Amino acid sequence: MSNHREDQAHRAYDDSPDRFRASRPALSFAGASGVLFEQAMAQTRMAICLCDPHAADQPIVFANRAFRDLTGYDEAEIVGRNCRFLQGPGTDPEALKRIRAAIAQEDVVVVEILNYRKDGTAFWNALHLGPIYDADGRLLYFFGSQWDVSDVRAARADERHARELARELSHRMKNMFAVIGGIVNFTGRARGIETEAREINDRIQALGRAYETTLDEASSGSIEVGQAIRSVLGPYDPEGRRIRFEGNGLRSDFSAVSVLGLSLHELAANALKHGALSEPDGHVTVRWNRNGAANQPTIVIDWVEEGGPHVDVAGVGLSPTAGSIVDRMLGMARGAIEREWHPQGLHATLRLPLREEVG
Amino acid sequence: MNEMPRRVLVLDDEPLILLDLEFAVEDAGCVPLTALEAEEALQILAEQAICAAILDVSLGQGQTCEPVARALAAMGVPYVLHTGDLDRMDEAVRRLGGVLVPKPTPAAVVVSRALENAQQGEQQRYG
Numbered sequence: 001m002s003n004h005r006e007d008q009a010h011r012a013y014d015d016s017p018d019r020f021r022a023s024r025p026a027l028s029f030a031g032a033s034g035v036l037f038e039q040a041m042a043q044t045r046m047a048i049c050l051c052d053p054h055a056a057d058q059p060i061v062f063a064n065r066a067f068r069d070l071t072g073y074d075e076a077e078i079v080g081r082n083c084r085f086l087q088g089p090g091t092d093p094e095a096l097k098r099i100r101a102a103i104a105q106e107d108v109v110v111v112e113i114l115n116y117r118k119d120g121t122a123f124w125n126a127l128h129l130g131p132i133y134d135a136d137g138r139l140l141y142f143f144g145s146q147w148d149v150s151d152v153r154a155a156r157a158d159e160r161h162a163r164e165l166a167r168e169l170s171h172r173m174k175n176m177f178a179v180i181g182g183i184v185n186f187t188g189r190a191r192g193i194e195t196e197a198r199e200i201n202d203r204i205q206a207l208g209r210a211y212e213t214t215l216d217e218a219s220s221g222s223i224e225v226g227q228a229i230r231s232v233l234g235p236y237d238p239e240g241r242r243i244r245f246e247g248n249g250l251r252s253d254f255s256a257v258s259v260l261g262l263s264l265h266e267l268a269a270n271a272l273k274h275g276a277l278s279e280p281d282g283h284v285t286v287r288w289n290r291n292g293a294a295n296q297p298t299i300v301i302d303w304v305e306e307g308g309p310h311v312d313v314a315g316v317g318l319s320p321t322a323g324s325i326v327d328r329m330l331g332m333a334r335g336a337i338e339r340e341w342h343p344q345g346l347h348a349t350l351r352l353p354l355r356e357e358v359g
Numbered sequence: 360m361n362e363m364p365r366r367v368l369v370l371d372d373e374p375l376i377l378l379d380l381e382f383a384v385e386d387a388g389c390v391p392l393t394a395l396e397a398e399e400a401l402q403i404l405a406e407q408a409i410c411a412a413i414l415d416v417s418l419g420q421g422q423t424c425e426p427v428a429r430a431l432a433a434m435g436v437p438y439v440l441h442t443g444d445l446d447r448m449d450e451a452v453r454r455l456g457g458v459l460v461p462k463p464t465p466a467a468v469v470v471s472r473a474l475e476n477a478q479q480g481e482q483q484r485y486g
């Protein structure tokens with residue numbers, strides 16, 4: 001039977017810690033701590049090396065297998081050399097300065113540094129470096145632990161790039177909506193149809209506000225319904241006192257944005273003209289929920305007006321254009337609107353099929 | 360040509376674009392049949408004879424109009440691909456060979472492109 005054990009990665013036992021300990025005076029790794037040292041060094045996936053600060057050029061005196069695996073060098077190629085053989089043309093001199101300062105002051109430091117393997121490929125090394133003292137406080141070694149963080153850095157760069165892209169896209173989209181608004185307005189003025197042009201532009205700008213929210217999480221493909229509702233209705237309640245929002249973090253595929261946004265815009269514009277928002281004490285409560293059968297989930301939005309002009313429930317009628325636009329839009333989205341008139345105001349219920357994120 | 364109402368299938372996942380195209384198809388003297396999803400469009404094809412179709416290419420959540428385009432091609436019904444995403448358009452859809460109409464194009468123009476093709480299609484079939 002071989003006395004070679006297997007580590008968690010099911011690879012052959014690493015006996016370099018045994019040999020290292022055997023080659024050193026017993027005082028530094030005596031008894032149980034020596035066995036622990038061997039096991040820890042042999043089994044960790046963290047690349048570790050020790051350097052002798054008292055020898056000329058501070059050579060590496062020990063490197064565990066993870067270090068050899070990471071760098072591609074054999075033990076014989078590592079031991080006796082200064083760590084700088086891992087550096088290369090892309091290594092930042094500033095990072096080296098920090099390492100040298102830490103060694104001079106016997107400090108612990110973590111530096112991300114570009115290192116090179118034996119085969120010439122570069123990797124980002126999160127180098128953790130610090131002094132090791134003996135029981136009497138004398139400096140014995142410097143340890144260096146190396147961790148390949150190339151993937152982490154790439155992910156961070158991707159994420160930053162995606163955020164920048166989303167910001168740029170958001171900026172361009174806002175600009176585009178502003179330009180469209182400008183075109184509509186000046187065309188309206190030139191043609192003597194300013195009122196119509198304003199009505200069109202209000203709808204376009206409401207759509208723009210509804211879409212703005214989708215960009216924050218552009219990559220997820222879904223939007224938070226509440227966020228879209230708030231930004232569409234924001235301009236109708238600049239002080240944040242007239243419209244109350246009640247909802248949870250319901251999310252939807254962004255196909256719902258345009259119809260939802262424009263429908264609420266129409267309701268708000270109407271409330272401002274004839275309903276609760278036309279009176280100083282009037283207010284609106286907007287509630288959104290997920291509802292419907294499991295196989296046909298639905299976004300349900302309750303729009304409740306209160307404190308506006310008294311509604312003559314018997315003789316009520318919505319202005320025909322506004323009503324039919326909302327009805328047609330929701331109908332085309334396979335949704336619906338129901339209106340109930342109470343003396344204190346309109347209570348509308350909007351329903352829209354909920355397309356949830358896949359997966 | 361026959362006196363049957365000319366039905367036009369319109370497929371788009373954006374209800375407001377659908378609404379606009381629906382009006383435009385009516386204005387062209389045809390009957391619009393609208394669908395928000397490929398499945399809905401295939402259902403319409405199974406039930407009614409149509410003379411032309413307007414297909415949005417990407418239908419959200421990774422869906423494309425490909426199955427609908429295939430069904431139309433098999434039936435010999437001409438269609439236009441109405442897309443804002445020409446560059447990223449799926450190669451499979453591109454190979455199907457529908458007439459491309461980039462978004463944004465005024466709805467009336469999209470419909471007339473679709474009907475142009477319908478007439479050519481009919482001439483070919485009768486000629």
